[in-house]
Amino acid sequence: MSNKLVNERDLQFVLWEQLELEKILDHEAFGGVSRDDHNMIIEQISKFAEEVLLPINLEGDEVGCKYDDGEVKIPKCYHDAFKAFKEAGWMGLSAPPEYGGQGLSQFATLMVSEFLNGANVSFSIYPGLTSGAAAVIEEYGTQEQKDRYLKKMYAGDWGGTMDLTEDGAGSAVGDLKTKAKKVGDKWLIEGTKQFITAAENDMVENIIHLVLARAEGSPPGIKGISLFIVPKFRVNPDGSLGEFNDLRCTGIEEKMGLHGSATCALLFGDEGKCEGELLGEVDKGIIYMFKLMNHARLGTGLQGLAAASTAYLASLQYAKERVQGVEIKNMRDVNAPRVEIIKHPDVRRMLLKMKAYIEGMRAVLYRAAYLAAMGMIAEDTAEREKYNDMFEVFTPVIKAYFSDTGFLLTSDAVQVHGGYGYCKEYKVEQLMRDSKIASIFEGTNGIQALDLVGRKVFNLKKQMKPYNDLIAELRKFIEDNKGHPTLAAFIEKAGDAIETLDTTTQHLVNCGMSGDQEYPVIVATPYLKLFGDVLVGWQLCDQLIIADRKLNEIYEKEGAGDDAAKAKLVEDNNEAAFYSGKCHAAKFYLDTLLCQVKGDSAYITSNNRSVVEIPENAF
Ligand SMILES: Cc1cc2nc3c(=O)[nH]c(=O)nc-3n(C[C@H](O)[C@H](O)[C@H](O)COP(=O)(O)OP(=O)(O)OC[C@H]3O[C@@H](n4cnc5c(N)ncnc54)[C@H](O)[C@@H]3O)c2cc1C
Numbered sequence: 001m002s003n004k005l006v007n008e009r010d011l012q013f014v015l016w017e018q019l020e021l022e023k024i025l026d027h028e029a030f031g032g033v034s035r036d037d038h039n040m041i042i043e044q045i046s047k048f049a050e051e052v053l054l055p056i057n058l059e060g061d062e063v064g065c066k067y068d069d070g071e072v073k074i075p076k077c078y079h080d081a082f083k084a085f086k087e088a089g090w091m092g093l094s095a096p097p098e099y100g101g102q103g104l105s106q107f108a109t110l111m112v113s114e115f116l117n118g119a120n121v122s123f124s125i126y127p128g129l130t131s132g133a134a135a136v137i138e139e140y141g142t143q144e145q146k147d148r149y150l151k152k153m154y155a156g157d158w159g160g161t162m163d164l165t166e167d168g169a170g171s172a173v174g175d176l177k178t179k180a181k182k183v184g185d186k187w188l189i190e191g192t193k194q195f196i197t198a199a200e201n202d203m204v205e206n207i208i209h210l211v212l213a214r215a216e217g218s219p220p221g222i223k224g225i226s227l228f229i230v231p232k233f234r235v236n237p238d239g240s241l242g243e244f245n246d247l248r249c250t251g252i253e254e255k256m257g258l259h260g261s262a263t264c265a266l267l268f269g270d271e272g273k274c275e276g277e278l279l280g281e282v283d284k285g286i287i288y289m290f291k292l293m294n295h296a297r298l299g300t301g302l303q304g305l306a307a308a309s310t311a312y313l314a315s316l317q318y319a320k321e322r323v324q325g326v327e328i329k330n331m332r333d334v335n336a337p338r339v340e341i342i343k344h345p346d347v348r349r350m351l352l353k354m355k356a357y358i359e360g361m362r363a364v365l366y367r368a369a370y371l372a373a374m375g376m377i378a379e380d381t382a383e384r385e386k387y388n389d390m391f392e393v394f395t396p397v398i399k400a401y402f403s404d405t406g407f408l409l410t411s412d413a414v415q416v417h418g419g420y421g422y423c424k425e426y427k428v429e430q431l432m433r434d435s436k437i438a439s440i441f442e443g444t445n446g447i448q449a450l451d452l453v454g455r456k457v458f459n460l461k462k463q464m465k466p467y468n469d470l471i472a473e474l475r476k477f478i479e480d481n482k483g484h485p486t487l488a489a490f491i492e493k494a495g496d497a498i499e500t501l502d503t504t505t506q507h508l509v510n511c512g513m514s515g516d517q518e519y520p521v522i523v524a525t526p527y528l529k530l531f532g533d534v535l536v537g538w539q540l541c542d543q544l545i546i547a548d549r550k551l552n553e554i555y556e557k558e559g560a561g562d563d564a565a566k567a568k569l570v571e572d573n574n575e576a577a578f579y580s581g582k583c584h585a586a587k588f589y590l591d592t593l594l595c596q597v598k599g600d601s602a603y604i605t606s607n608n609r610s611v612v613e614i615p616e617n618a619f
Contacts, residue, residue, distance in 0.1 A: 002316070004050070005114075005310045006046065006115055006306075006310075008046060010359055011042060012039065013543070013547075013578075015035075016035060018366075021370075025038075025105070029105075031104055033104055033108060037108075038111070041104075041112065044088075045090070045116070048085075049116055050119065052081050052085075053081060053119035056120065057123075058427070064260065065259065065260065065261070067249070067251055067252045070248045071200065072262045073202055078123055078126075082126065082127075082156070090116075091130075091154060092154030093109050093112060093131075094109040094131070099150040099154050100150075101154050105373070106372060106373060110298075110302065110365065110366065110369055113128065113302055114309070114362075117302060117307070119310070121258065121303055121434050123261075125198065126198050126203065127156060128299060130153055132295070133208060135292065136227075136279070139288075139292075145277065148235055148237070152239070157206075158205060158206040159201060159206075159207045159208070160208045160210065161198055161207060161208070163196050163230075164193075166192060166193055167192065171444055174221040174225065174286075176213070176214065177191055178213040178268065179191055179216065180213040180215045181216045187215075188269060188272065188274060188276070189213055189268045189269050189275070190268055190272070191213060191268050191269070192266060192268070193266040193268070195253065195263050197262070197264075199249055199266050200232075200249035200264050206235070207232040208231050209229075209231070210227060210228070210230075211268070212228075213226060213228055213276070218282065219283075222286045223283060223286075225283065225285040225286045226285040227289060228279060229279050230268065230274065231245055233245060234275060245274055247268045247274050248266070248267050249264045249265065251264070252265070257433030257434040257437065294392065297443070298368065298395060298398055298399070300403060300441065301399045301402030304405060304407060304439075307407075307434065307438075308354065308405070308406040308409035308413075310431060311410045311412075311413030311427075311428045311431045311432070312409065314413065314428055315351060316351055318341075318420075319340065319342035320340055322340060323340055323341075324338070324418075327343050347416055351416065352584065352588050354409050354412055355585045356540065356588050357405055357409060357536065357589075359585055359586075360540045361406075361536060363536075364535045365402070367539060371387045371388075371394065374387040386465075386466075389465065389466035392456055392466065393452070393467060394535070397531050399443070400445035401529065401535075402438075406438065407438070410432040411432055445525070449524035449525040449527065452524065452527070454521070454524075457508075464509075474498045474534075477538060478494065478495040484545065486548070487548060490541060490587060490590045490591075493590045493594060494540075497533070497534045497537050498537075498538065500597050501601075504527065507604065507605045508527065518609075530596075533596055533597050533600070536594075537589065540585070540586040540589050544586035547583050547586070548579075548583055551580055551583060554573065554579070555569065558573070
């Protein structure tokens with residue numbers, strides 16, 4: 001069975017050949033981490049993920065988390081791995097050095113996450129959540145709060161959680177009922193939370209919950225929500241652990257997947273003694289949480305990509321080994337040699353489709369990280385704002401499109417494995433179960449689609465500038481490349497898809513302008529899918545141009561003039577094979593998959609309102 005999680009050559013292509021990151025890496029914001037350092041990180045994390053985390057993925061799934069009277073036992077195998085993880089220095093990678101971190105770039109963090117999530121998503125959520133919660137304290141906490149919590153959290157000695165969801169407040173966070181009451185100089189927290197990941201776990205000494213609650217006297221809805229630091233054990237001013245803070249886990253969920261990750265119900269203040277510390281200002285909690293969630297959503301999209309990547313590489317190896325049937329040209333010959341299933345066109349179709357989406361999504365992900373980086377380092381304030389706003393348009397697309405597509409690709413991986421794929425013996429079965437959650441948590445994909453249309457594209461405060469800037473960037477790419485001597489037809493297809501996106505968007509704008517706010521909401525999900533398909537098409541087209549050039553350079557260097565010599569070179573030379581594979585994947589996508597945008601556009605511009613018109617008793 002394949003242990004590979006990520007096509008490392010492809011990752012390097014995106015970083016160094018497509019984004020040309022070396023041009024910006026020497027900026028002080030990236031902590032002096034060079035190309036060689038990044039490549040070394042890839043080498044080390046792939047080894048750690050393949051050798052330590054992947055082998056315990058199945059055990060974590062089978063053993064699961066166990067609840068016993070308020071305590072949760074995380075699978076034993078995770079304890080050893082977590083210790084090794086901390087000792088190897090993988091905690092707090094992007095944290096500032098003054099809090100014990102390494103201050104690495106967001107590119108390094110994403111790379112590491114891709115490997116971790118591809119190997120063992122249940123395990124990876126523990127350190128990921130802790131770093132996320134610590135980052136919120138780092139950004140909005142007082143100096144005293146930072147000094148008290150961050151070192152321990154970034155070291156992985158204390159865990160962190162995000163506590164938004166309640167029984168009656170899932171997508172509608174503003175309906176939460178958890179209360180915070182000020183008594184003297186203390187806040188007392190009272191209420192329950194549902195589905196909180198890692199809210200109780202025996203791998204850490206303390207757990208720092210970031211809890212959304214309504215302060216007494218605050219208005220209803222999301223404008224009256226504040227954010228509180230609520231530790232399981234109170235933390236004394238000198239950093240030592242104090243009393244138990246009157247919050248307990250009342251149970252954990254039995255789930256479809258993610259068995260190694262504890263999903264907990266929490267009860268705060270049963271005895272009226274649960275103390276919280278306000279983070280930032282009263283009633284600003286949702287703003288702080290959304291800021292964090294923009295980054296967390298990238299991480300959730302990445303879970304979809306990582307699952308698909310591991311599933312693809314496992315399927316590729318399986319298809320090269322599994323012997324079944326004969327080649328189509330020999331179908332009438334009972335004595336024809338039996339072949340590996342990779343010889344069958346339909347299996348090749350599934351593999352190439354997976355490869356194309358995965359490589360396209362990886363490029364979109366790092367492009368988004370690049371925009372966020374430029375949002376930090378561009379010299380001009382207006383430029384920084386432009387990049388940050390474009391990054392914000394990407395986030396709901398990455399979260400929802402990647403998680404939906406990633407899940408569907410794991411289903412293709414099960415299909416490539418046939419009946420064996422449906423059985424536990426092969427890891428694609430677990431990958432498919434584990435990856436479903438990414439479309440549900442961190443805001444369901446339906447909510448992401450509303451965010452894309454309602455806030456990111458129809459950004460009325462900025463008169464749709466972020467969307468228009470992005471479309472201008474896409475059009476510039478087409479304009480710059482349309483005269484390509486051999487690839488013009490593919491560039492035209494990418495250009496058509498971009499124009500389809502824009503005419504579809506204009507249709508929705510016209511609806512809004514004519515007072516119809518409902519229709520864009522009805523079609524928000526197919527719109528997000530169309531948007532994602534276009535971004536992937538743009539990035540694969542860019543990759544095609546680069547890979548085609550590099551492949552031709554190799555042909556020239558090696559003196560391969562005719563088709564036979566070129567084919568032989570691709571067979572023998574890994575670099576030529578890599579570029580050839582990339583060209584095939586991109587051309588396949590641009591010819592056969594990108595055309596789905598036409599169908600989605602027809603759906604969106606149909607003005608069909610059946611989903612809201614059908615009476616409930618007629619469903
Ligand atoms: C394994 C797991 C881990 C989790 N971890 C955490 C965690 O660490 N912290 C935390 O706070 N929460 C966590 N959650 C909760 C998760 O974020 C919620 O389940 C999610 O936000 C959806 O809320 P809900 O389950 O109440 O579904 P609902 O909100 O009831 O949604 C049900 C369906 O209705 C749709 N829907 C709801 N409202 C709208 C609307 N206005 N417009 C269009 N469609 C709508 C949704 O898209 C969805 O399809 C976790 C959940 C799970 C299962």
